[in-house]
Amino acid sequence: MSQPQPVPPSWKDLGKSSSDLLGRDYPFHAIGLEIKTKTPSNVAFRVAGTRDGKNGHIAGDLEAKYTDSKYGTVLTNTWTTTNVLRSQLEVENQLAKxxxxxxxxxxxxEKGxxxxxxxxxxxxxxYHARAALDLFHGSNITSDFVLARNGILLGAETNYNVNDGTITRYATALGYSAPDYAVTVHGLSNMRLFSASYYHRVNADVEAGAKAVYNSAASSNGMNLEVGTKVYLDKAAFVKAKIASTGILGLSYTQTLRPGVKAAFGVAIDTQKLNDPTIGGSPHRVGAQFTFEN
Known part of the structure; x- marks a missing residue:
């Protein structure tokens, strides 16, 4: 008798373990501050701001999220410093499970x-499927799906132009997911861009991962490789390191100062230009992120 199959990740989350390991917790592009709080009436507020370490530009946003668990509804409103108002309404498990x-x-x-x-x-x-329709430019429909069986993942994405009746973009993916490791291969941009990612939880304190990207349309340097690791020093702190084939070395340290207060520090070093002492601009970058959550 076959075992019940879990719900697979969505298309955008295929290879997420490796992407998070190599992409998150590296705040070397800016100085950032994030404050999160939640009211007894299930309204969560988030205020975030960053100062770009290269040009000094400051950007921020104010977000309010209301969750109604009884009706499976989430309403999120965001106002940014660029005067953009964003709203998102989610309704889940109401019409069908x-x-x-x-x-x-x-x-x-301001700009209309x-x-x-x-x-x-x-x-x-x-099974996990999604479809998206732009209400103001409804000629394109984007859809994707992921099938899972005994840890094997098969996914595909298409963009269909209703007016022309043609598929303007397509991509595929194949992966395998286990409790301690995951492997994913993508064929993107109409099979012109290929990526392969690997994630491994070595033990309770060490994670490792790698990602290779090959662009068949590039005239030169079409291959890019990145490897990284994450090591937990204790329950409240961890360090991360990664190196890319371009010579960029990334290092970060994240510390939970107390419950609800976290600080992260990162640095990016161009190992091919070690003699250049510039910090905060090209070629080296430093940054920090502070998060307060109640």
Whole structure:
């Protein structure tokens, strides 16, 4: 008798373990501050701001999220320092089990620019599918799916132009996921861009991963490789390191100062230009991120 299949990750989350290991917790591009708090009435507020370490530009946003667990509804409103108003409404498991409906809107009152996106997600054991329609530019429909069986993952994505009746973009993916490791191979951009990622939880304190990207359309240097690791020093601190084939070395240290207060520090070093002492600009970068959560 076959075992029940878990719900697989969505298309965008294929290879997520490796992407998070190599991409998150490296705040070397800016100085950032994030504050999160939640009211007894299930309204969560988030205030975030960053100062770019290269040009000094400051950007931020204010987010309010209301969650109604009884009706499976989440409403999120965001106002940015560029005067963009974004709203997102999510309704899950109401019309059918595993069905999620999302409506996204964005408005810039000053420039009169607006956009709207409608997403549909349906997930069941062994199956995860999504579709997206731009309400203001409805000629394109993007859809994807992931099938899972005994740890093997098979996915595909397409973009269909309704007016022309043609597929304008397509991609595929194949992977294998186990409790301690995951391997994913992508064929993107109409099979012109290929990527392979690997993630391994070596033990309770050490994680390792790698990602290789090959662009068949590039005239030179079409291959890029990146490897990294994460080591937990204790329950409240960890360090990360990664190195890319371009010679960029990334280092970071994250410390939980107390419950709800976290600080992260990162540095990116161009190992091919070690004689250049510039810090905070080209070729080396430093940054930090502070998070307060209640």
């Amino acid at each position: 595993g069905l999620k409906l999302e409506a996204h809107s964005s408005l810039n009152p 620019i607006n956009s709207g996106l409608f997403n549909l997600t349906f997930k069941q054991p062994g």
